[in-house]
Amino acid sequence: MARPRHKRRRPLGVALLMVITSIAILSIIVIEFANASRTHLDQGINLRDEARATALADTAMVMTRACLDKDIWGPAGAFTNKLDMERVCNIVLGIFARGRVDVPGVGLSMELPGIQGIGIEKGEIEEIKLISEGAAIGLAGLRCPVTLGGSNVAGTPTCASRTMTANLLRNLLCDSSLNEVFEKEQEDGHRYTREDIITNLVDWVDADDNKMALTTAFQFEFGAGENEDAYWKSHGADYKVKDMGFDSVEELRLIPGVNDQLYEVLSQNVSVFGAAGSGKVDVNQASAALIAKLLRAGSPAGIATEGATCGQKQDLGINPNGPADRDPVDVAFDIWARMIVQARDVLRHPLLHPESLVAPPFRNPNKFVEVAKDPMRVIMELAPNGDQNIMLAGFGLNQQMYDTLKTLMGVAAPQLKPMIDTKSQLYRLQAQATVGNITRRITAILKRSNGKVRTLYYREE
Secondary structure, three states: OOOOOOOOOOHHHHHHHHHHHHHHHHHHHHHHHHHHHHHHHHHHHHHHHHHHHHHHHHHHHHHHHHHHHHHHHHHHHHHHHHHHHHHHHHHHHHHHHHHHHEEOOOOOEEEEOOOOOOOOOOOOEEEEEEEEEOOOEEEHHOOOEEEEEEEEEEEEEOHHHHHHHHHHHHHHHHHHHHHHHOOOOOOOOOOHHHHHHHHHHHHHHHHOOEEEEEEEEEOOOEEEEEEOOHHHOOOOOOOOOOOOOOOHHHHHHHHHOOOOHHHHHHHHHHEEEOOOOOOOEEOOOOHHHHHHHHHHOOOHHHHHHHHHHOOOOOOOOOOOOOOOOOOOOHHHHHHHHHHHHHHHHHHOOOOHHHHOOOOOOOOOOOOOOHHHHOOOHHHHHHOOOHHHHHHHHHHOHHHHHHHHHHHHHHHHOOOOOOHHHOOOOOOEEEEEEEEEEEEEEEEEEEEEEEOOOEEEEEOOO
């Protein structure tokens, strides 16, 4: 019987493996090529969107500068000094940036048909806000005038603006939440008092080399022979204090004793811009908390009691019957400041005061003092036929308590005039634009002087 012949087997397994391997290699190459192409394409799109977002934010800044420039207004430019330019420019910017009019004070917004704003394709200006930079404690007030004698420059230990600004800073630093900062040694091995922080700020900006000191009566005087640069020499650093005004808020980190916690508080409540010798607060924009500090810093009763109550623990509410360690004078100023802010809102109500769309609520210091003496008189405009006792109850007061506070504030109000400003010429612009996945944010400090606008600070993120 013949044996069966076996057919020769072909190397099909090897061929299949080679094909699969080749396909895998080609797939990797194709995928890598596709990813590289997509990356390059995305980079191009991102660069395009970045340019567009930056252009949008820059356009918002250019428009703001134009709005503040009186020459742009033509014949009406002469009247701009009497206007609330913050409010006027925010309305104008809303028209050109978003194609609508936002009426402040009543929450109305009207779309303008046919006006698309300045958006580029799918780009959008997400934020454009102009606020007063003067609604903060101006550190420029710590600089006193200097006298020139031969080759020496001698500063004066005290002046009205320095005393006023220092009082405001002390009120700010007396917050009990900062107690631990002044109770422990900092990283440099020193323990600082609130007075140390204030004098270190003064030494940084004044024109002389004398170390400043504060007396127990909170009066400035030159230290006993110590040089301003002694701190740096004791730490082996060849540094010197600036003896000039601050250029940016970040410079506060160079002040001895200003740690992260103090920097956070100061940076949110002070402004480093402004002319030397001026530390006035724009009461048309200031917060109730800052107005309370302003009232206390200018009040004889507040100044007399502050040293004894500085740093006391306080409850968060405004409650005249609160804990015993709650300074009653501080409570009084807090309540009164809240009432002043509510009265300011009434003066800004376009239905009650139509002129408020273009004019500030406090046109001059006298108007602020008038309202500060009796804010409830203005608040009652909201309900002229209502019961004032009900309004007072909202602040935790009755008529007798209100009359007592009214007497206290009547004494303090006239002394506030040198400390307040109602026509701040410093503005902070914040503009944020987004195109695609790219967002650009611009922060700028603008100064309006004689109708002209200068940029003092510019930051792009």
